[in-house]
Amino acid sequence: MFRLLNSTNQQLLTILELISENKRWYTTKEIGLHINVTERTAQRYIHQIRDLTVAFNDYSTKNVMIYFEKYRGIYLESDSGYIELKNYIFEQDETIQLLKHLIVEDGVIIDQYVVDRYISVNSVKSSLKKIKVLFELYDLTLSRQTYAIIGNEKQIRLIIYIMMWTLYKGMKWPFETINEHIMYQTVDLFSETNHLTFSVIQRKQLAYVLSTNLIRLRKKHFIEMEEDWRNYVNMDVLLEKLSFLKNLMQEFNIYSESEVYFYAVVSQIKTKFYESSIFKDEILSYHKRQQSDVYLATQEFMELFQKTFGKIPTDLLDRFFITSFCAHMFSRLFKRVHVDVDGHYVINELNDRYPVLKRKMLEMIHQLYKDTGNDLFLMEDFLLQKYILLFSSVKPLTYYEAEITIYLDTDLPYFVIRDIEERIRHRYKYDYHIVFKTLNETKRIDLVLTNIPNTLEEMNRYSPHVQLFDYPIKERDLIDIGKKLQLLVQEKSEMIQL
Secondary structure (H helix, E strand, O other): OHHHOOHHHHHHHHHHHHHOOOOOOEOHHHHHHHHOOOHHHHHHHHHHHHHHHHHHHHHOOOOOEEEEEOOOEEEEEOOOHHHHHHHHHHHHOHHHHHHHHHHHHOOOOHHHHHHHHOOOHHHHHHHHHHHHHHHHOOOOEEOOOOOOEEOOHHHHHHHHHHHHHHHHOOOOOOOOOOOHHHHHHHHHHHHHHOOOOOOHHHHHHHHHHHHHHHHHHHOOOOOOOOHHHHHOOOHHHHHHHOHHHHHHHHHOOOOOHHHHHHHHHHHHHOHHHHHOHHHHHHHHHHHHHHOOHHHHHHHHHHHHHHHHHOOOOHHHHHHHHHHHHHHHHHHHHOOOOOOOOOOOOOOOOHHHHOHHHHHHHHHHHHHHHHHHOOHHHHOHHHHHHHHHHHHHOOOOOOOOOOOEEEEEOOOOOHHHHHHHHHHHHHHHOOOOOEEEOOOOOOOOOOEEEEOOHHHHHHHHHOOOOEEEOOOOOOHHHHHHHHHHHHHHHHHHHHHHHO
């Protein structure tokens, strides 16, 4: 979504991200270096942020205070309002406004659009080009004449929901043609029927999901029925047990069989719903009776995971099965989607932080596809994230990664050294497999930490990796140590591959 923005808005958001990291003054020079522009250009961006903030404060109930002084730079004073300011910048962007129009109005007539918005034809065409590139990532495109979204309808609905949720995150109701009150009433009925308790955010998400489906349905874009869905849903029984579905059909005049099946099938990708014993028992028992491909894929995964990585604790078996079952259902329904249903890319930097674990996971996914021939295992980037999260519940993510041996060569007392070790270990325990050693314990030490500058001159005694720190150890030192650890992991990963 960030890539859709014009270059100015991208720079403004990058500056906002920077100045929100710490409550301090950021100089114009520092900002210029961060976004790779001259100080004069950085100053112009700062003035634009101030003007936007004034407009935002008039529009919003939350005030964002941004101060600027010539020699001190810029200072952001806000706990959370700046997040809404970021969304405000997104909303004001021409391409984002056009994207929302495409979604809600089912296409655009360029000549009419430019007249209504007082913008140039070239500007609209440039925005459409960027939007088309984004949609193509998900096997979708835009029609040549009306620029309506074209592709698999279920895929379109997922991407629309993710985009709308990413843009607004429930902070406002973006569906002007849909009655917000009725949507929330429908969600509340679903929660009451299934004895589920939804948080404020979960309630908003479901209202967004329902609205996305209704927008498409009203424009007469129907879901295409897939025969496998009959193995996933016993519709007669489900309609009897879940009065929510009957009410939904009556309230919104949903008469298409495929449409109702789609609602029932999509509901199976959210782990939250399985907290309802009615929902869980009916869905899983039916899948088991039918020996559905999703159910069999989940059984195969459970078995191979335990063969590959070790036994799953008994108290986690149920959670493991449901989480992987939902991931497999998602992979069965949608293609080429790397984020989860709410638009999150769960784990970043897999290549840098956990290369060995990633390789083992991919080998397991490839084996699952080879054993089952089930296409859902081709969604490996999505499944990789879900499987690694499951792995993290039974073993540290660093379990298979190469050890990084560290030795503290200092003049500090024993208990001070132990305290420093503990601070480093706690700071990076989720990122690196760190082991502290003495000189007698190993022939090779990967990283020597020292507070004595002369040690740098004798670095070849131990290792080509030495990091000087100042006592007491500071945040800056811990960040520098983290950079060294990152380099060491990459080095060891390259050696393993060779």
